[in-house]
Amino acid sequence: MAKLSKSLERIWLIILLAVPIVLWILPGDFFDSGTVDLCPSKLFFDFECLGCGITRAVMHFHNFQYSDALFYNYGVVIVYPILIMMWLIFVKASLQNLGLKQAKYIPILTNRDWKERRNNKEKHST
Secondary structure (H helix, E strand, C coil): CCCCCCHHHHHHHHHHHHHHHHHCCCCCCCCCCCCCCCCCHHHHHCCCCCCCCCEEEEEEHHHHHHHHHHHHHHCCHHHHHHHHHHHHHHHHHHHHHCCHHHHHHHHCCCCCHHHHHHHHHHHCCC
């Protein structure tokens, strides 16, 4: 992946940090009243797929409304932790690209961490 300039990397980090805060400020039922069906399985086959309701479920889960989240989609129990891990990876990678030392406190390994470990092993084995 191409490296971003420092200013774009800062903007990307600000967006990454702002999105969860904005989603917490919005009410949990913000996406509940959607009238547009974008799901192809609903449009063409009139059948709800496994992903139907996951956006609403994630929003309720993010706002600590667990019973509503499970009502919309039980898959939120799997999807939400994966989203959190992906978010942490992106934040850590962005911090590393900016050269900030705070990245070492995020307990997730990025590609850069794996490369450093591999290089350290090669140095010690020779």
